[in-house]
Amino acid sequence: xxxxxxxxxxxxxxxxxxxxxxxxxxxxxxxxxxxxxxxxxxxxxxxxxxxxxxxxxxxxxxxxxxxxxxxxxxxxxxxxxxxxxxxxxxxxxxxxxxxxxxxxxxxxxxxxxxxxxxxxxxxxxxxxxxxxxxxxxxxxxxxxxxxxxxxxxxxxxxxxxxxxxxxxxxxxxxxxxxxxx
Numbered sequence: 001x002x003x004x005x006x007x008x009x010x011x012x013x014x015x016x017x018x019x020x021x022x023x024x025x026x027x028x029x030x031x032x033x034x035x036x037x038x039x040x041x042x043x044x045x046x047x048x049x050x051x052x053x054x055x056x057x058x059x060x061x062x063x064x065x066x067x068x069x070x071x072x073x074x075x076x077x078x079x080x081x082x083x084x085x086x087x088x089x090x091x092x093x094x095x096x097x098x099x100x101x102x103x104x105x106x107x108x109x110x111x112x113x114x115x116x117x118x119x120x121x122x123x124x125x126x127x128x129x130x131x132x133x134x135x136x137x138x139x140x141x142x143x144x145x146x147x148x149x150x151x152x153x154x155x156x157x158x159x160x161x162x163x164x165x166x167x168x169x170x171x172x173x174x175x176x177x178x179x180x181x
Contacts, residue, residue: 001050001051003048003049011034015029017058018058036060043102045060047059047060051087058077059073060074061095067164070105070106073109076109105152106158107150109147130147132166134165135163136165139171
């Protein structure tokens, strides 16, 4: 598997894949993908996941000021026709390696509590889960989520996230405009 950076040349393909993975009209990665290559100084990376000639999914890496030691997994998914082949595990391994290269100590992500398949995949790959119930984040009340966490180093314990604000509401409200269909 290769991580192919999302660029102006392939962003439409990345958005089409992301729209298949997350079909809700109200939430999409279009702006995130475009801003990733237009504003590289922000340190966000987004990739198409490629196996041989096929794009099998998308993924990304970002960090937040509140937790500078953590790489957050963004917009991660494997297309349905490529699932159950080990690609999610391979992609997570590549994400974690990239996070270590950039100096992060921990990996985290958030996922909807109702997504049993994703939760099982993350747990199988060593991620622990905790409910996200931040009282200052309106998004936590709207969409029940888990924060899933993992240390990138076996000799280091990953601290719990607690109810610190990940800005879910802010993220949900900025992701409404589709740039690509």
